[in-house]
Amino acid sequence: MIVDLHLKGGLVIVVGAGAEGQKKVKSLLTQDCKILVVSREFGPRMEEYALDGRVRLQQSSLEDAGFLSGYAPRVVMATTDDRDLNREIVSKARAAGCLAYASDDPESSDFAHPSVINIEDTVQVAVSTGGRSPAMARKIRQEAERIFRSTIKREDILQIRLQDSMRGEAKKRIGSQEGRKKYMYSIINDDRIMQLIRDDRLDMARERAAVMLDGWR
Ligand SMILES: C[C@@]1(CC(=O)O)C2=NC(=C\c3[nH]c(c(CCC(=O)O)c3CC(=O)O)Cc3[nH]c(c(CC(=O)O)c3CCC(=O)O)/C=C3\N/C(=C\2)[C@@H](CCC(=O)O)[C@]3(C)CC(=O)O)/[C@H]1CCC(=O)O
Numbered sequence: 424m425i426v427d428l429h430l431k432g433g434l435v436i437v438v439g440a441g442a443e444g445q446k447k448v449k450s451l452l453t454q455d456c457k458i459l460v461v462s463r464e465f466g467p468r469m470e471e472y473a474l475d476g477r478v479r480l481q482q483s484s485l486e487d488a489g490f491l492s493g494y495a496p497r498v499v500m501a502t503t504d505d506r507d508l509n510r511e512i513v514s515k516a517r518a519a520g521c522l523a524y525a526s527d528d529p530e531s532s533d534f535a536h537p538s539v540i541n542i543e544d545t546v547q548v549a550v551s552t553g554g555r556s557p558a559m560a561r562k563i564r565q566e567a568e569r570i571f572r573s574t575i576k577r578e579d580i581l582q583i584r585l586q587d588s589m590r591g592e593a594k595k596r597i598g599s600q601e602g603r604k605k606y607m608y609s610i611i612n613d614d615r616i617m618q619l620i621r622d623d624r625l626d627m628a629r630e631r632a633a634v635m636l637d638g639w640r
Pocket residue numbers: 446526527528529534535536537538539550551552553554555556557558560561564
């Protein structure tokens with residue numbers, strides 16, 4: 424089952440900073456979380472992320488998973504090339520009540536990573552083969568990427584932002600779910616709003632949506 428994790432500013436620990444660790448950190452950078460990377464060595468990309476304040480690095484050569492006791496993470500990802508160490512990290516993390524993952528062990532992991540198409544950090548499309556063939560997930564993602572990037576237009580991204588900014592207010596002011604649904608679709612189907620979005624006038628589109636909400640009955 425593919426779900427979208429809400430990390431809510433929580434801590435994610437990535438152990439190992441090789442090719443796999445870097446891949447995991449790169450996808451975490453788009454998420455709302457703090458990132459700590461623990462590893463024997465770090466490459467220049469990771470040092471750069473740390474200089475930018477986007478991740479925290481802890482350099483250590485681990486003997487076991489004991490270091491986890493000092494933290495309260497939501498998610499732990501073990502990406503070292505030491506299978507036993509990865510397993511130990513997974514079992515300790517799980518015993519502490521967080522989600523655990525090992526790059527080399529789908530069986531013992533609580534989740535896997537689908538291949539993701541990310542459009543402006545606003546729409547994400549995931550392709551998963553459930554561990555049957557990561558290489559085919561990548562190939563299908565690359566083929567689908569061309570199609571999705573031409574189907575999902577800039578107007579769609581702006582409409583999503585507009586919907587996002589009006590939903591909270593609509594929830595407060597329109598009593599029924601059916602009414603809120605009608606209102607959200609009326610914004611999508613409004614010709615004037617559509618034109619304002621095409622003209623890149625999101626501010627004016629928002630104003631019109633607010634007027635529509637004021638007069639909603
Ligand atoms: C989609 C993607 C996302 C990402 O990594 O973020 C991803 N693997 C990708 C690429 C890739 N990975 C591997 C190859 C070489 C070909 C091959 O081995 O078949 C290639 C292809 C390449 O690199 O070109 C090797 C590999 N993969 C896993 C193991 C461990 C094992 O199977 O035991 C081994 C070592 C096996 C060994 O030791 O030989 C396991 C997993 N990899 C997954 C995801 C999860 C299942 C996803 C699914 O099936 O849909 C799962 C279960 C868990 C996880 O890691 O999340 C990313 C493409 C991103 C993109 O570009 O779009």
